Amino acid sequence: MSGFLLIARNDIKRQFVQPFAWVVLALTCALLAWQFLVALDAYLRIVPKLANVPNSQGATDLIAIPLLRSLSGLLMLIVPLATMRSLAGERRNHSLPLLLAAGIGNLRIVLGKFLGAYALVALVVVIALAMPLALHFGTDMDLGRLAAAALGLLLYASALTAIGIACSAWTSHPALAAAAALVIGSFLAMLDMGARFQGIDNALINWLSLSTHLEPFLFGLVASVDIVYFLLLTTLALLFAGRRLDGLRAHG
Amino acid sequence: MRCGLALRLHCRNNPDEMNIPAPVLSLSHVSRRLSGNTIVEDLSLDVPRGVVLGLLGVNGAGKSTTLRMMVGMLTPSTGTVFVEGRDLASHPQLARRGIGYLPEEPPLHGELTVEEYLRFCARLHGIGRDKVHQAVEQAIARCELGEMRHRLTSLLSKGFRQRVGLAQAIIHEPSLIVLDEPASGLDPIQALRLRELMRSMAKDCAVVLSTHVLSDVLACCDRVAILHRGRLRKTAPLSEIAALESEFVRIASESPSMESAA
Numbered sequence: 018m019s020g021f022l023l024i025a026r027n028d029i030k031r032q033f034v035q036p037f038a039w040v041v042l043a044l045t046c047a048l049l050a051w052q053f054l055v056a057l058d059a060y061l062r063i064v065p066k067l068a069n070v071p072n073s074q075g076a077t078d079l080i081a082i083p084l085l086r087s088l089s090g091l092l093m094l095i096v097p098l099a100t101m102r103s104l105a106g107e108r109r110n111h112s113l114p115l116l117l118a119a120g121i122g123n124l125r126i127v128l129g130k131f132l133g134a135y136a137l138v139a140l141v142v143v144i145a146l147a148m149p150l151a152l153h154f155g156t157d158m159d160l161g162r163l164a165a166a167a168l169g170l171l172l173y174a175s176a177l178t179a180i181g182i183a184c185s186a187w188t189s190h191p192a193l194a195a196a197a198a199l200v201i202g203s204f205l206a207m208l209d210m211g212a213r214f215q216g217i218d219n220a221l222i223n224w225l226s227l228s229t230h231l232e233p234f235l236f237g238l239v240a241s242v243d244i245v246y247f248l249l250l251t252t253l254a255l256l257f258a259g260r261r262l263d264g265l266r267a268h269g
Numbered sequence: 270m271r272c273g274l275a276l277r278l279h280c281r282n283n284p285d286e287m288n289i290p291a292p293v294l295s296l297s298h299v300s301r302r303l304s305g306n307t308i309v310e311d312l313s314l315d316v317p318r319g320v321v322l323g324l325l326g327v328n329g330a331g332k333s334t335t336l337r338m339m340v341g342m343l344t345p346s347t348g349t350v351f352v353e354g355r356d357l358a359s360h361p362q363l364a365r366r367g368i369g370y371l372p373e374e375p376p377l378h379g380e381l382t383v384e385e386y387l388r389f390c391a392r393l394h395g396i397g398r399d400k401v402h403q404a405v406e407q408a409i410a411r412c413e414l415g416e417m418r419h420r421l422t423s424l425l426s427k428g429f430r431q432r433v434g435l436a437q438a439i440i441h442e443p444s445l446i447v448l449d450e451p452a453s454g455l456d457p458i459q460a461l462r463l464r465e466l467m468r469s470m471a472k473d474c475a476v477v478l479s480t481h482v483l484s485d486v487l488a489c490c491d492r493v494a495i496l497h498r499g500r501l502r503k504t505a506p507l508s509e510i511a512a513l514e515s516e517f518v519r520i521a522s523e524s525p526s527m528e529s530a531a
């Protein structure tokens with residue numbers, strides 16, 4: 018098995034023998050399930066009225082997409098918590114030398130750490146998706162749109178996870194890493210919003226914003242520019258983390 | 270070519286030992302500077318197979334920095350580190366496969382049991398899936414960890430933590446084992462056991478042991494290298510240093526002006 022997959026598998030195992038991962042999953046499920054049931058209840062109450070409205074919105078628009086949009090906000094909190102100990106925790110526990118002294122390159126270590134953290138985050142996304150998908154047994158869900166939203170959320174989560182890993186590589190304090198990841202993630206998510214609030218309609222600011230690239234997926238639009246944006250952000254953040262490990266070797 | 274270079278370096282330092290094979294570890298004019306301060310200066314050292322080298326020095330002498338450069342965790346500012354003839358800078362991943370390293374603080378994963386942790390370490394060091402079980406059993410047996418194998422590493426005593434750290438360092442049967450203050454915090458019985466283990470390990474590989482405890486060096490080292498203020502002040506077989514303690518104290522108490530005169 019490749020070194021990074023080994024690190025990833027070990028990190029997944031370490032996460033799930035601790036209560037933290039289970040608590041995150043349980044709280045996220047509880048919160049999303051509550052929102053899902055409230056939306057479902059409201060939808061069932063208005064369904065008879067919607068039947069008479071031409072081109073009315075369905076369960077996908079009224080239940081699934083708002084739920085997944087809420088998940089994107091929740092990920093902003095969950096991801097820093099999932100990534101904060103990836104490298105910062107190793108440094109704090111003095112266990113980073115095990116990885117640095119093994120015959121594994123820095124980028125592979127970072128990739129392993131990324132995949133280990135991403136597994137938990139992706140599991141949250143999958144669980145959230147299972148809720149609206151369960152409705153498919155009783156009604157027609159727009160599966161294409163759900164697939165696009167799932168892809169968008171997974172890409173969005175990968176970018177946030179990579180940012181979290183980069184922050185975790187930068188410090189030996191997990192709490193500081195989590196705070197930095199939260200600040201950077203929030204900044205990127207609200208960059209566009211802030212600019213619009215100030216009356217600035219700048220194409221670059223719009224392009225830099227996370228939400229600009231997530232929203233099309235939620236509307237069922239899969240554009241290569243959005244995919245490239247998330248992949249680019251993920252790659253840059255992971256390279257940054259790799260550089261930090263290079264720096265630790267070079268400067269101690 | 271690299272083997273040849275390592276051999277040459279070894280022979281240069283030991284002209285009377287021409288029949289000894291290439292050293293497992295060879296440091297050639299290694300220096301390390303950090304923020305304008307020289308931590309290690311122009312260090313050249315060879316360690317052949319079957320030798321336990323004691324790296325002796327007071328706190329701040331540059332022992333840990335030297336060890337970190339030996340295992341590739343820290344890049345030397347100048348100079349080259351060869352492990353089994355491979356340049357650690359140009360072949361880092363291949364060279365590191367032949368190194369077992371126990372830092373001052375054992376690098377344990379507290380969430381895993383001893384067995385799970387050692388299984389991970391074995392795979393990390395490149396042992397194939399089919400040989401992991403055997404390697405783990407061997408390491409557990411050598412470090413006498415049988416009773417603790419199912420216990421979480423975070424719940425172990427200092428002595429057992431150190432043994433697990435040692436087990437991870439030897440699990441892949443490296444040709445070079447680097448130990449940073451391995452006996453620190455151990456009780457006398459544990460320290461004795463650790464010394465015996467180090468002696469037995471040295472039969473098949475080279476061992477570098479950093480310490481400031483003279484009794485550790487006297488009990489298990491073949492050669493000693495005394496570091497002071499980042500410079501190698503003396504290196505000789507233990508048998509040639511008649512009064513190691515007085516030699517060490519003399520070097521350790523030298524002032525910078527005396528050093529430059531020397």
